[in-house]
Structure formats: structure tokens, C-alpha cells
Amino acid sequence: MPPLGNIVEGSVASAIEQGIPSSIAVHFGGEFYSHVHGFWPSGRAVEPSDPFYAASLAKQITGAAVACLVRDGRLAAGARASDILTEDRAWLGAITIGHLLHHTGGLPAAGVLEAMCSATRWTDELVFERLRQMPRLIDPGLEHNYSNAGYVVLARVVERISGLLFAEFVRQAILDPLGLGEMCVSARSGHPQSEQWGLLGPVLPLSRGDGGIWTTARAFVTWLQSQNSNELGLESLVTTDTTLRDGSPVGYGWGLGLRTFAGTRAYIHGGGWPGASAKIIRSPSLDLALVGLAAGPQAQSIQAVVDALYARLAGDAAPHGVGGMAQMS
Structure with a gap:
């Protein structure tokens, strides 16, 4: 294999x-x-230290934040979200933490x-207002319906159980222990400093849990390998994984799509x-972690790059099917 x-x-x-x-980082073998x-709109060349908006890649950070609380005995996946967010008991009903994690909460x-948003900022408060x-x-x-809103709810659950703002809990429980200084949770326009803010369309993504992560590619691949x-x-x-009431598997973990290719597990x-x-x-068994981040109107082309790299490095067809530009996720 070439270098x-x-x-x-x-x-x-x-x-x-x-x-x-765009920025790509790979750990392999x-x-x-x-x-x-x-280049950014200013004409400046992209640098490895430039943060990008990670969109729904944030869900695995949220899933890990919930997992930290479960690991430490502070939360159970079977707990009802309404017992924690009591002010939203009416619409949360019987939805559990596990339902939210696996996108099976309805x-x-x-x-x-x-699509209902007429504001210029998509925030946690707006999500809860719409849900109510x-x-x-x-x-x-x-049913399994991929839902951004469920992960916004999970971020609030983390805050309520931990007593900390979501960004602070993630920093203390995940980012600092792993030395991920180039990754942060942000719900404030212009933070961190990045020219990508000016490329994010008419509605700025400021919600947390479903999004909110800004990161360099090298920081995110370090995160992935730490999980491996x-x-x-x-x-x-x-x-x-989980199953629906009819027994069918969902194929989605705690912020991760679960796939198997030629007997090799990939997330x-x-x-x-x-x-x-x-x-x-x-893929832990392949000692493989890769991430691609891109900005601008043609940013979606980064998806094909990641697929091609996986296919080349793993020697198998690249997996597809979780997240993407079809929805603002």
C-alpha cells in the first residue's frame, strides 16, 4: 500500500x-x-488549526456525555426524560433516555x-418552544426517525443531572481528559473565531446536543481514536444497538451509526x-479513524472523500446512511 x-x-x-x-485527518495502523x-472568503488558505462546524458529528459527543453519567451511576438509559425535565412532562410522556439516544422517541x-424556523438563529430555546x-x-x-430535537433534549438532561452547563460538562468530562483543546461546544455566534460563520446560511446553528461542536480535523480524529x-x-x-417493539434492530447507537462490512464493525x-x-x-479492529470537515456551498463533496478513503484503507465498500445535507443536521 502507498504511504x-x-x-x-x-x-x-x-x-x-x-x-x-476543507480539512481531513486520518489515523490508520x-x-x-x-x-x-x-481558501476562506478572505483569501486566506485553510490551516490545520482552523475550526470547522461539525454539525451532527456532535451527536456522538452528546452520546458520550450521557454515557459518562451512566458509567458513573448518575443516570440510567431506561429513565424517563419527563422525570428529569419535569416542566416538559406533558409532551415527553413515556420517552426514555434510550429512546432519545436511538432516535426512537417519536x-x-x-x-x-x-423548516418551521423563521428566525435567524436556531437555538435550544427555539427547539423546545416548537416541541411544546x-x-x-x-x-x-x-419507529426509528432520525431526530435532531431528541439530542437537544439530551443536552438539557445532561445539564439537569450534572448541574453544569452542557459545554462545561463536556469540557470537564471529555475534552480536558483527552487533551482536546481544539474542540469546543459553542452556542454563541462568532465563537470560536472562524470564517465559516459567514458561510452558514441565513439561519445560524446555535443549538447544542444535536450540533454546537466546533473542531479541527486533527482534534476530532484524536477523539475518534480515543473511542477506538x-x-x-x-x-x-x-x-x-436497540430494537423497536416489533423486534427489528435500529442500527444506531448513542450518536453513532452501527455498521458491519465483510465482518468488520464500523461506526x-x-x-x-x-x-x-x-x-x-x-473501526477499532482496523485501528482506523477518519474525519472530513468542509465549508461553503459545495461542502458536501467532503462526504465522498471520506467514503473513498475508507474504501481504500479498509479494502471494502464505504458505509453510507447517517446524517447529511438532506436535512439540516
């Missing part, structure tokens, strides 16, 4: 249009390689609430918002 750097460079050259701001591409699918106004269409456990090596002791929780997720696209794939 890792040559494989990455070749995949980028064949899939990303010149100039699109003990080797690490990162690549940046393109909440609106990704894109439904967002909309009747739940199906009972929990009947189970540094926080969360792997058995976050990779747990995947994508994410997107107008002006942002991201994708990850990791």
Missing part, C-alpha cells in the same frame, strides 16, 4: 473542487496524517422543526448544515 499521505492526497485531488475550505485544502424527524407546540405523532419505540481505544471506558455503552456518522458538511468513520 498514508499519498492515499489521502490522491483522494482529495479527485473529489474536492479547488478552493473549497498507528500512523497519522492530516490535510487541509482551499419526536419530529430531522428537518421538520427546522407540536403533538408527538407516534408512540416511543415504534476506549480511553474513557464508554465503548460498550455508545455502541449499543459512522455524517452531518450537514447549509455551508457545512462533515463525516466520520471509525
